[in-house]
Amino acid sequence: MSHLRDLPTPALLLNRERFEHNLARMREHLAGLGVPLRPHLKTAKSIEVAHRVMAPGEQRAMVSTVREAEFYASRGVRDLIYGVGITASKLQRIGALRHGTGADVAVILDSLEQAQAVASWSRANNDPLPALIEIDVDGHRSGVVLTDAAELIAIGRALVDGGATLRGVLTHAGTSYALNDPEELATAARSERDMALEGAALLRAAGLPCTVVSMGSTPTVTFATDLSGITEVRAGVYMFGDLVQAGIGTCCVDDIALSVLASVIGTRPDKGWIIVDAGWMALSRDRGTHSQRLDYGYGLVCNEHCLPYPDLIVLEVNQEHGIIGLRPGSRAEIPMLPIGSLVRILPNHACATGGQHDRYQVVSGDIVVAEWWRANGW
């Protein structure tokens, strides 16, 4: 236990109370909807976070890299989905992980070629690999389009007939991140649910199994009001919150649990600038709020107690320098921060800012109560 003033800067801080509040709020919301959560652990990449997100006895989680799957499975998480379209070259590691830990590691796919590769691997290794078929619900990225029911069924049949396990369908409403109206978000959630259910119905009508109907994104899960038929939801960034999520409306700025601690290393009164030792290496280059109603540059600047300064944002970043100033047009006054002052910068995008660091300094008030390491890389 030390004071945050004793930390070298820049450092990634995780506010324990806000984090726990975010977890409790989602848990309560989903209890009301009667749907279990499969937390997406790609934001956190931390076993300590995983243990707090999953209630005792809960085992399901989603990951974004094979390395994360290995990290969590070797630490006791039993039911994992690797949530990036599978390729044959990754099957050996997935198989070794299943064999080595006994964990249930499933894969996702959206093409006949992938289904054939998974089936072929399953037969060759006498391990009927569980797979979920991704359904495209909004043209965002990947997935089978529902208008091509024949393709969906062909993929399912290739898995089942080929010796793999067809576990179900999965959706991700990526375009919901562009919304900020509660009504539109609720509509997006309904639409995602309906399309996930339609995919499941198509498979079942063809005599194929579909036990899992998984949907998710923090925005659609947060604004969902009826998830009948959905067997699990996925969300990740809600744990920490960020300025983009605040812009969407899934959290408030005061809920954001992640911040970057930085030191003032210079001032340029002639330009209205404060220079800190946190650049894009510590904050990331994410400009997610650029397309939102309120643009926070590369982050919102707070004092060391995490109280925001009005309109004070990170205007520009270089590798290890951040240039802080007032949002253009602001009438606020720039605080006179002497060299050596500490600031905390709330991130645009928690996944991206977290990705720049190897550990969290967990703080309660100004006290560092723990250090949690991240499983970065692939």
Place this chain on the structure above:
Amino acid sequence: MSHLRDLPTPALLLNRERFEHNLARMREHLAGLGVPLRPHLKTAKSIEVAHRVMAPGEQRAMVSTVREAEFYASRGVRDLIYGVGITASKLQRIGALRHGTGADVAVILDSLEQAQAVASWSRANNDPLPALIEIDVDGHRSGVVLTDAAELIAIGRALVDGGATLRGVLTHAGTSYALNDPEELATAARSERDMALEGAALLRAAGLPCTVVSMGSTPTVTFATDLSGITEVRAGVYMFGDLVQAGIGTCCVDDIALSVLASVIGTRPDKGWIIVDAGWMALSRDRGTHSQRLDYGYGLVCNEHCLPYPDLIVLEVNQEHGIIGLRPGSRAEIPMLPIGSLVRILPNHACATGGQHDRYQVVSGDIVVAEWWRANGW
């Protein structure tokens, strides 16, 4: 030694021949100008790179984090400058490093407060810490403006009278990254040189020492034609090159030594998309070519032998997904890449893309000849 097809994707590749060519070209250029190089090792963060960039007997280097200083000094580099404005809170680590390794580690500053803190630390620890005063040459970020000669001299005097070592002046022409005309770049180099020399002259005229006159940025060093009076130049990204540097004109696209190896994980012929397993986590969110004449999105896509596909770029990125397609307006044809195909993506900004990885896979042709680790973090 393995084939790059055996690497898990995404992976950071370093083309050995291009890297060595880039080093040789800069070395030859500087030999012609008669000025020694202090390589900036923040791009590479690798001792193997350092050993190749510095000729035998050369010891000087620049770093961007205290962690890098510790990393290189403990591996034998003897003359380092920590190139981010110093604060009192970092002096203990710098001092311990100097004491522990015997390396000459200098700091930079641009204010009286910093000079007083450095002087105070020097007296308290009986270690006259060497410091360079940063001169602002283009309003880019930090530095003392030359019109405030009194401030510059006061800083120098505070160091000398207070018990620290005033080593000299240092400039960084950050705005040169926005140029692309050889004439303008040569002018920027002359201007940076002249302002560095003017800063040195002001100190010397006040009876203060100034043995080092250090200038640098890859663009100004590359286009400099006369560096009389300059005692060393600093450059870093030239080692690898990137699309931004190609846009500026310091290298060609074919010189870019860094690429991200990725696997095709899906195709969307309906949208003209190829999906790969390299998103912003592997490529970074850097959009440096956005403001240049030729915008490469999040990177230029090449085949596995590093031959670019015409107009094929990374249009959009999510955490672990890249969406590849043709540059808007292109008449090229999108290549039919089956799932599992390997591509190599040339980065906008080598420093940023490198920063997303913990190691380099050094390749010669298609063969992985070495694995070099990076010293990330702070």
